[in-house]
Amino acid sequence: MTEQLLFDAGQLKMIVIVAACVLVALAFLYGVIKKFSRMSWLGWQTTLLFAATLPLSFLPETQNGTLLFCLAAGGLLAVTALIFLIGAVLRTPFLALESGAGGRALNRILGGITGVFNIAVFAAIFGGLALVCAQPYNVEFLNVIYTHPVWTNFAAGHAFDLFLVFTFALFLRWGYRTGFLRMIVTLTVLALTVAAVFLSMYMTLQVPFLSAFAAQIAGAFPMNEIAAGWIGFGIVSFIVAFVFLLVIILIAFILNFLLKAAGKSHAFVVFDGILFSLVTCVVLFVCMIGFNFGVGFVAGGSFAPSLPDQMAEVGSAVTQSFAAVERVLTSSPLSAIFYTCNPLLLLI
Numbered sequence: 001m002t003e004q005l006l007f008d009a010g011q012l013k014m015i016v017i018v019a020a021c022v023l024v025a026l027a028f029l030y031g032v033i034k035k036f037s038r039m040s041w042l043g044w045q046t047t048l049l050f051a052a053t054l055p056l057s058f059l060p061e062t063q064n065g066t067l068l069f070c071l072a073a074g075g076l077l078a079v080t081a082l083i084f085l086i087g088a089v090l091r092t093p094f095l096a097l098e099s100g101a102g103g104r105a106l107n108r109i110l111g112g113i114t115g116v117f118n119i120a121v122f123a124a125i126f127g128g129l130a131l132v133c134a135q136p137y138n139v140e141f142l143n144v145i146y147t148h149p150v151w152t153n154f155a156a157g158h159a160f161d162l163f164l165v166f167t168f169a170l171f172l173r174w175g176y177r178t179g180f181l182r183m184i185v186t187l188t189v190l191a192l193t194v195a196a197v198f199l200s201m202y203m204t205l206q207v208p209f210l211s212a213f214a215a216q217i218a219g220a221f222p223m224n225e226i227a228a229g230w231i232g233f234g235i236v237s238f239i240v241a242f243v244f245l246l247v248i249i250l251i252a253f254i255l256n257f258l259l260k261a262a263g264k265s266h267a268f269v270v271f272d273g274i275l276f277s278l279v280t281c282v283v284l285f286v287c288m289i290g291f292n293f294g295v296g297f298v299a300g301g302s303f304a305p306s307l308p309d310q311m312a313e314v315g316s317a318v319t320q321s322f323a324a325v326e327r328v329l330t331s332s333p334l335s336a337i338f339y340t341c342n343p344l345l346l347l348i
Helices: 007-032 041-060 067-099 099-138 139-144 149-178 180-206 210-218 223-262 264-297 308-331 333-340 343-345
Strands: none
Touching: 007 041, 007 223, 041 067, 041 099, 041 149, 041 333, 067 099, 067 264, 067 333, 067 343, 099 139, 099 149, 099 264, 099 308, 139 264, 139 333, 149 180, 149 264, 149 333, 180 210, 180 223, 180 264, 210 308, 264 308
């Protein structure tokens, strides 16, 4: 019965081909409507970034691992900034294509091509990542890919680097577009909102007239005393929090108005975007350093001796799982540099 429910290989292949064709057609149509000058160029930029960072994989080995890490990180940042700068410069002449009839046609054709290319690049990024992660598990139907010369000679050794540079480019792009001051405003409003919620609950309990009001509301509910108390507490806390939120909304409006006024200066926007891109870059590398260190610590089994005997098998399973993650992190040259030359290793 199971065999009847499953597609045979031929049917599955046809379904995949039809689905891919539909996806390509939709991507092309989206690009034609959106136009090249208005499209995201992240697919092209990721491809160029991946190609430009391939030489970083062949940095000479040195006993100073921190120096090698800094060279790879600095090279990745410099190449990413250069590619984004070139994209910003090229965007202006392509926007001019929208004025003429011939230019509009070319703009739409290039938009369709870009839409298809973006889909192809994203499929390669996440498909390659999935294949690298699944390879240790010997999935039988994937052996056709794993034994193909393209995979064995190139893709297997660079798939994770493609995902790495894509993630890096995505975060830097987000950092530039968000801007440092906008993020400060967002975090300020978020912090004020969280503080307002806790302050409203604190005031409901500590301010006499508010606590008396909550008790009065609770007395109006003919039910369990504890449940009625929670209802009264919740209603008064909500009212107080709502008043605070009205003030926060006013503050957010004023801050956004000032930010919008400052945003009229192109130089300020560029400086603000670059500043937050650098902050994002630092945060990203700090997170990567910490994550890689944690994976290496667990994969090395350093914690196993401290476990009780009852947890020995669990510890072994956890170590094996993190060892598989370690193999993924070291499967590509650039990622392997960031993993093996972790500056945090100098502290232990």
